[in-house]
Amino acid sequence: MEVIRSNFKDNLSKVHEAVEEADFLAIDGEFSGISDGPSVSALTNGFDTPEERYQKLKKHSMDFLLFQFGLCTFKYDHTEEKYIMKSFNFYIFPKPFNRSSPDVKFVCQSSSIDFLANQGFDFNKVFRNGIPYLNQEEERQLREQYDEKRSQANGAGSLSYISPNATKCPVAIPEDQKKFIDKIVEQIDEFLKNEENDSLELEPCTGFQRKLIYQTLSWKYPKGIHVETLESDKKERYIVISKVDEEERKRREQQKQAKEQEELNDAVGFSRVVHAIANSGKLVIGHNMLLDVMHTIHQFYCPLPDDLSEFKEVTSCVFPRLLDTKLMASTQPFKDIINNTSLAELEKRLKEAPFSPPKVESAEGFPSYDTASEQLHEAGYDAYITGLCFISMANFLGSFLSPPKNYVSARSELIEPFFNKLFLMRVMDIPYLNLQGPDLQPKRDHVLHVTFPKEWKTSDLYQLFSAFGNIQVSWIDDTSAFVSLSQPEQVQIAVNTSRYAESYRIQTYAEYVEKKHEEKRAKRKCTEDSWKEMERKRLKTQGSPYLSQSRYYCVNSFTGTSIVGKRSMSPIQEETGSDNLEEEEVPEYDQTNSYAESPPDVKKRAKRFKKIKKEQVSAGKSNVLAHNFLFCLELKFHGCGLFVFWMSQLFWTCMCVMH
Amino acid sequence: MEVIRSNFKDNLSKVHEAVEEADFLAIDGEFSGISDGPSVSALTNGFDTPEERYQKLKKHSMDFLLFQFGLCTFKYDHTEEKYIMKSFNFYIFPKPFNRSSPDVKFVCQSSSIDFLANQGFDFNKVFRNGIPYLNQEEERQLREQYDEKRSQANGAGSLSYISPNATKCPVAIPEDQKKFIDKIVEQIDEFLKNEENDSLELEPCTGFQRKLIYQTLSWKYPKGIHVETLESDKKERYIVISKVDEEERKRREQQKQAKEQEELNDAVGFSRVVHAIANSGKLVIGHNMLLDVMHTIHQFYCPLPDDLSEFKEVTSCVFPRLLDTKLMASTQPFKDIINNTSLAELEKRLKEAPFSPPKVESAEGFPSYDTASEQLHEAGYDAYITGLCFISMANFLGSFLSPPKNYVSARSELIEPFFNKLFLMRVMDIPYLNLQGPDLQPKRDHVLHVTFPKEWKTSDLYQLFSAFGNIQVSWIDDTSAFVSLSQPEQVQIAVNTSRYAESYRIQTYAEYVEKKHEEKRAKRKCTEDSWKEMERKRLKTQGSPYLSQSRYYCVNSFTGTSIVGKRSMSPIQEETGSDNLEEEEVPEYDQTNSYAESPPDVKKRAKRFKKIKKEQVSAGKSNVLAHNFLFCLELKFHGCGLFVFWMSQLFWTCMCVMH
Secondary structure (H helix, E strand, O other): OEEOHHHHHHHHHHHHHHHHHOOEEEEEEEEOOOOOOOOHHHHOOOOOOHHHHHHHHHHHHOOEOEEEEEEEEEEEEOOOOEEEEEEEEEEEOOOOOOOOOOOOEEEEEHHHHHHHHHOOOOHHHHHHHOEOEOOHHHHHHHHHHHHHHHHHHHOOOOOOOOOOOOOOOOOOOOHHHHHHHHHHHHHHHHHHHOOOOOEEEOOOOOHHHHHHHHHHHHHHOOOOEEEEEEEOOOOOEEEEEEEOOHHHHHHHHHHHHHHHHHHHHHHHEOHHHHHHHHHHOOEEEEOOOHHHHHHHHHHHOOOOOOOHHHHHHHHHHHOOOEEEHHHHHOOOOOOOOOOOOOHHHHHHHOOOOOOOOOOEEEOOOOOOOOOOOOOOOOHHHHHHHHHHHHHHHHHHHHOOOOOOOOOOOOOOHHHHHHEOEEEOOOOOOOOEEEOOOOOOOOOOOOEEEEEOOOOOOHHHHHHHOHHHOOEEEEEEEOOEEEEEEOOOOHHHHHHHHOOOOOOOEEEEHHHHHHHHHHHHHHHHHHHHHHHHHHHHHHHHHOOOOHHHHHHHHHHHHHHOOHHHHHHHHOHHHHOOOOHHHHHHHOOOHHHHHHHOOOOOOHHHHHHHHHHHHHHHHHHHHHHHHHHHHHHHHHHOOOHHHHHHHHOHHHHHHHHHHHO | OEEOHHHHHHHHHHHHHHHHHOOEEEEEEEEOOOOOOOOHHHHOOOOOOHHHHHHHHHHHHOOEOEEEEEEEEEEEEOOOOEEEEEEEEEEEOOOOOOOOOOOOEEEEEHHHHHHHHHOOOOHHHHHHHOEOEOOHHHHHHHHHHHHHHHHHHHOOOOOOOOOOOOOOOOOOOOHHHHHHHHHHHHHHHHHHHOOOOOEEEOOOOOHHHHHHHHHHHHHHOOOOEEEEEEEOOOOOEEEEEEEOOHHHHHHHHHHHHHHHHHHHHHHHEOHHHHHHHHHHOOEEEEOOOHHHHHHHHHHHOOOOOOOHHHHHHHHHHHOOOEEEHHHHHOOOOOOOOOOOOOHHHHHHHOOOOOOOOOOEEEOOOOOOOOOOOOOOOOHHHHHHHHHHHHHHHHHHHHOOOOOOOOOOOOOOHHHHHHEOEEEOOOOOOOOEEEOOOOOOOOOOOOEEEEEOOOOOOHHHHHHHOHHHOOEEEEEEEOOEEEEEEOOOOHHHHHHHHOOOOOOOEEEEHHHHHHHHHHHHHHHHHHHHHHHHHHHHHHHHHOOOOHHHHHHHHHHHHHHOOHHHHHHHHOHHHHOOOOHHHHHHHOOOHHHHHHHOOOOOOHHHHHHHHHHHHHHHHHHHHHHHHHHHHHHHHHHOOOHHHHHHHHOHHHHHHHHHHHO
16 A cells, blocks of 8 residues: 555545554665665675664665665465465655745665666655654653743743843843734733724734744733734734633644644644554564665664664664564574575575465455565565564574464564564675674684775775785775685684784774774773863753753663673673673564554663663573473484584574684 | 756757857756755855855865756847747756766755755756766866877877886886787687688786787787777776778777767766856846856866956856856845845745736746746746846836836846846845955944853853944854954044953954965965975976875966956055945946857956956956946936946945945
8 A cells, every 4th residue: 555645634544444453564775875885795705793784774874765664564464374464565755744844855865766766666756745743852852842831822831032132030031022012912801891893903013022922912811811922914913812711712722732733633634554564563574674674663663773783772672573584584594595685585485395375365455565576675665575574584484483473473482582683784704684682703813904995996906915814805895805815724814914014004893893992992081071072062052952951861762771781792892702692592482572562652661671781690600501401302303404503593603713 | 847867968959059049048057955054044254255155165065066057048038028948957967978987975964954854856857867967177187088098999099098118119118027928829820821810819817918919019010900998798898909991090090089078978977067158158047146156167177276356267167157046136226126035035025015926837848847837946946037137127127228128138238237247145245256356345334243151142242342333243163253343533542442351352344354365375375385395395306296186287377467466456455445446336348248159168368368367357447437428328318227237237336335
């Protein structure tokens, strides 16, 4: 179902219903670009750490617009033994809704736009009829604007207005305005005495004068009149005063409030769909979904946090359960039987033995997609086939059970090892970003960091290292690259021979990391200093800095736990070597408790996340291993196959250590 | 006529013909946004200097895309006494043409996109079928790429390749590759002896190996074979060697060269239209055209220069004769009889007395626009009605002549006073940016610069200055604004009374300017220091910095004269007060010589510009006044009207001085 601005409101309840009844959801996003800085090959360097990758995507990919969002909900029908699917293809555009609303600027990358244009993407639908949205902070600000306007109109609350000579008294009329205001008051007294007219239109005046009128009237006539500002055909603003009894006043107020609430809802727009997904707590499937997750949070929740660990916390709040089909397909038992994990190829492969194509039908009233006539890179279609891939792979896991099962539900423990691990594109030795704990830290003792003149090409590096046999080159930028040797023992030889080279420089990966940390520490110190300087200035001018306050709001709502998060999660600070990787790889069963739980809002989730993290730390290794053991018993080993599958999470660790 | 990627090549000759035969051209551009930073009201502050305005537009408006360009050519038919018009509406998009071509990123501003969407703008046409383009530097680079490829393939020139162990000898084969190359040479010797086969396909190999093969073959077999690289279905690259005699080799070479030239032309794309306009030297009309001119130069010529004076030089090369209808309509004798100078309103006004609607017809084969059914904000239509406005206003000037004339040509001296002065939007006391000399420098002794807390609104400023009568507020940003008082004498009083204020700060305009200059000087020093640091680093690594070289190229092509330009033009450096404004306002008749001249290319023009500037400086005031006098005699005064008109250029000066 195509959802655009004009049919969004009418279909929102359908979206809510579909999400609520679903067993799992699949999502996909289309963006106006990928990288506004380095080329994609440099953006996805083979030896990025998860932190580095996060920082690069945050810096170079977030100014693009997510302008199409595909959501496909899947519900299993046990009697018919098939899935019922509802797919939604949302067009999204930050149409400004009034003069004071944010005027979003976004970047387009010609190659991405050209790619989508070739796929027949309808840009007119996005720009003419895309659904607007607000992130949480913008929603809060708009709500405050409405509240302020209302309290000003009511004279109910105190004015948040601060002016140089402001006093708490609501009738501090400047000398030159006294005559004007007095005349207005006279006019109103006359109007109230006279029973002929029900309303009085004042002459258009300046915004400052209108403010004075509001203040004066709310003090002089707390009851019996209704004051509102209208705009004439000539765009002049003027005040209208009407006689109302208390009941009528309240009715009008409620009417206005309802209208404002609707306007607010319209402005929040597509974000409401994302809130529904988040609040459902349902399993959300995506294919190679790191960028989709980052964009969704950045565009509809809050600017991405500075650190990866904070991003993990935010993500656990917005998407408590994620599964990446590209990571799943790249892991045992699938890895050996699936060659190409690109979405289109994967979907084709999973129709053939040993897999079986899933039975999926569109719900009544929903159009169906035909996988034979591919509509790749339409977000709704991509979400749909991502769901198909997941069902095929999940069901395949059932074949290892004794007795084998044809249907494996999205709630099955069989798929839990794949939860909350997002595929890391093109990283050689870290297959995924682990959202539920520290990331893998493979030894990189066979890797060199090389800097050289801009003119060098890959062939120059091959030539330079021709004495060292097979090498792999991962470009960082124009003048540096990682070069991995086949033998770690040769690393020191390479470094030594380069000592007196003039045009290039070689250091070990460890040296490179150390230097980078040093720079980061220095930079952080610098930022802290300039922040202190800013703070000093702020205190000096005695103005309250609204913007920096609003930043705090946003960060606070997710990252009040950041210190705890860092202590328990950051692999860099723990530095216990590779043996903590095994512990990490065990599924976290604490999380399964939350299945039955009614989904709390984002702030509550942040607290829960923090709690779980703390418990994990205190429970320690033995507790986790116990869970692990119980899990094995339950699965009832069925030959070697299942063992391989269950061991899949250890596989990468082994690979890294063996390297 | 709508021109898109698919019909561009077929219609380019029509464009050339239309430009060549035209009396004048009108242009208009549509952009993906206006400001990526401050709001438009802050971007166009009422007390910007032309330099400040240029810097702000350069910084905040150039990352948007000019994606529709309207060109309308007008040719006067003397026998029929009407204009023949040809209009072109170009859709423009930087589609990358191959893997190594620039992948342009551009910004979109939602409010602008939304505005265009409401006008029915067809974004699909832009993104799916927009004409590509290259600026001069990109064109040069692409040409070099082709040249390099050719010389490599021919073995004709030396390879520009630099590698760490490179020697001048073309056959420095690394030890581990010697066997591979020897085998290839053996294979080729065999192939040349054998008369059966005309061509030999080598096995696919690495890029480095292919390079070695090319080098070896151009040395071993300088004649008699043709070597080229092809790509297999599996995307593997392999070398094919064919036996050719010298004639066949040349024929193939020429064929290939022609194909490459066509590819290059396709890539240069829409820029060829701008080159045609520039090379024609024709009068180019626009309405409020500063942004159009900046975007056109930035997108199709070169990144905008750092200083306004350099920008003026570049502009004089690309558009030697510009006329802004908004500036014309805002100047006497039009100023008093035209209330609203927005394009749509102006067009309507100029159909009524004392103006007469011009007689304009579409050329055969060109669709006509109907001004009754407005198609505003389609660039082609806007260019068309801009042309209509110009004709009406130009003809109106003829009514002041004795005897009056109904038709005033684009070459008439009557319109020369309006040449090369671009309307400055919303600047209170400087009506235009003067492209042919220093800008006006009005006294701003009634202006205050005020800083205050973020929360302040305009009404707070009115309140603060309530003792000073009427004031005008021009917002700079959230925490500062210019406030102009009606009486310059009150300025010092205002400054004095604010001396002990805590939340706000008042300084005179002169103090503000002085402080800004100081900051600029400090910043420049800082940049110079960091540049020196960079240079030190560069020398240390001994690599030749390609990027910085290419910057030089671009700047050199226009700004070799920048020092001269600064000396003769910058009003800040001259600081001779307001009496140099009068001198400046006189039309520069040196320029009229160039009418008959065949339009030279941009570099030549830069030289001419420099020459003219020098002559102006040496000729001095008396010479210019002599020209001025001659001009008056020629015009044969016809009552007060013409005097007012001719004095129009002095009008603003007077106003500024009187203020």
